[in-house]
Amino acid sequence: MRGGTFGIAMGDAFAARIAAELARAPPHATGVAIVRLGAIRRNYRKLRDLAQPAETAAAVKANAYGLGVEEVFPALENEGCRTAFVATPGEAQALRALSKAAIYVLDGLLPGTAPLLEEIGARPVLSSLDEISEWGAYYKAGGAPLPAAIHVDTGMSRLGLPGEHARLVAQTPELLSRFDLRLVMSHLACADDSRHPKNEAQRARFAELASFFPGVPRSLANSGGILLGAPYRFELTRPGIALYGGRPGLSGTNPMEPVLWLFTRVAEVSWASEGQSVGYGAAQTLKRRTRIATATAGYADGYFRALSASDALDGPPGFIGAHRLPMLGRVSMDLITFDATDVPEEKVRRGGFIELLGERVTVDDLASFAGTIGYEVLTSLGRRYNRVYVDE
Numbered sequence: 001m002r003g004g005t006f007g008i009a010m011g012d013a014f015a016a017r018i019a020a021e022l023a024r025a026p027p028h029a030t031g032v033a034i035v036r037l038g039a040i041r042r043n044y045r046k047l048r049d050l051a052q053p054a055e056t057a058a059a060v061k062a063n064a065y066g067l068g069v070e071e072v073f074p075a076l077e078n079e080g081c082r083t084a085f086v087a088t089p090g091e092a093q094a095l096r097a098l099s100k101a102a103i104y105v106l107d108g109l110l111p112g113t114a115p116l117l118e119e120i121g122a123r124p125v126l127s128s129l130d131e132i133s134e135w136g137a138y139y140k141a142g143g144a145p146l147p148a149a150i151h152v153d154t155g156m157s158r159l160g161l162p163g164e165h166a167r168l169v170a171q172t173p174e175l176l177s178r179f180d181l182r183l184v185m186s187h188l189a190c191a192d193d194s195r196h197p198k199n200e201a202q203r204a205r206f207a208e209l210a211s212f213f214p215g216v217p218r219s220l221a222n223s224g225g226i227l228l229g230a231p232y233r234f235e236l237t238r239p240g241i242a243l244y245g246g247r248p249g250l251s252g253t254n255p256m257e258p259v260l261w262l263f264t265r266v267a268e269v270s271w272a273s274e275g276q277s278v279g280y281g282a283a284q285t286l287k288r289r290t291r292i293a294t295a296t297a298g299y300a301d302g303y304f305r306a307l308s309a310s311d312a313l314d315g316p317p318g319f320i321g322a323h324r325l326p327m328l329g330r331v332s333m334d335l336i337t338f339d340a341t342d343v344p345e346e347k348v349r350r351g352g353f354i355e356l357l358g359e360r361v362t363v364d365d366l367a368s369f370a371g372t373i374g375y376e377v378l379t380s381l382g383r384r385y386n387r388v389y390v391d392e
């Protein structure tokens with residue numbers, strides 16, 4: 001089956017706030033993306049309370065999963081978050097401009113980037129002997145050794161020191177004394193699947209490899225890992241997707257609050273007769289006389305073409321107030337067509353808005369329609385939306 005089940009409607013106060021923000025949008029805004037910072041803060045608190053006494057850091061790579069690190073990270077800092085994980089040196093630089101937090105760079109030490117990381121005070125997550133040597137060689141005798149993390153591979157075969165290299169580093173003072181080891185970490189391959197046997201195998205292997213570095217804080221859990229239970233949390237957790245309202249586990253209800261609401265502007269409302277086709281490829285033929293609402297978002301805005309409807313397949317619906325609008329035909333680069341026949345006439349108007357994403361069609365619902373994951377929906381969010389940050 002395509003798509004998911006649709007959640008409940010939002011609370012009244014927030015609905016009123018959304019209506020006010022839409023009314024305030026400039027007329028040339030073709031779409032409005034509302035990021036609910038209060039929901040991010042509540043999601044952070046929930047994970048932090050669950051994981052304590054472990055520290056809860058935040059994965060804010062890829063511009064806080066597309067939502068805007070400049071707005072998102074200060075909101076997290078207000079809740080006590082003091083450690084951030086980014087992917088690249090450039091992201092570390094952007095975050096340093098707004099925060100004094102400890103910043104770990106997950107991509108590690110790219111060749112030649114040590115001076116930049118030192119300058120901005122970011123910590124590479126070292127994942128090979130080459131990286132450890134380069135970071136150590138950069139350390140100038142007489143200065144303070146520079147902080148860094150070590151990534152050990154526990155079975156993902158992506159980044160990280162193999163066990164024998166971790167042991168070698170631990171037993172080689174010339175390597176270990178040339179930097180300030182602040183964290184030992186690894187990453188779970190199947191954390192979203194609580195029944196997967198790989199989780200326990202990786203946890204046990206991690207505990208073993210981390211024991212080579214006694215007294216150094218340990219971190220294994222992403223969002224899914226936190227929910228696997230206390231043994232996975234060690235001294236520091238690194239949630240990302242759950243902060244942003246995405247589902248941390250494959251099964252059960254999503255315990256996190258949605259964060260992103262997307263609205264697209266109606267450019268045209270028109271009638272078409274039964275038997276006419278809609279959109280590229282004539283992929284959908286109308287089964288009745290239909291009122292079509294054409295809206296100004298498309299795959300260039302991260303509303304994937306894979307979401308398209310056809311005679312054989314439903315797409316995700318849009319909403320105007322409580323009214324549901326089935327998608328019609330293919331998603332174009334800049335436009336989507338919806339069936340507005342059953343919406344009262346006065347509610348479907350040129351210049352009005354259709355809700356694409358929120359509590360009724362969640363990031364995960366959209367992902368399942370497109371055959372992908374919520375992470376990709378968020379990080380694909382286009383730049384043409386007017387972005388509004390709401391905190392309450």
Ligand SMILES: *Cc1c(COP(=O)(O)O)cnc(C)c1O
Pocket residue numbers: 059061106186187221222223224238239240241242
């Ligand atoms: C992205 C990432 C995280 C956060 O993962 P989520 O599944 O979004 O919680 C944690 N650790 C590493 C190494 C990552 O790359």
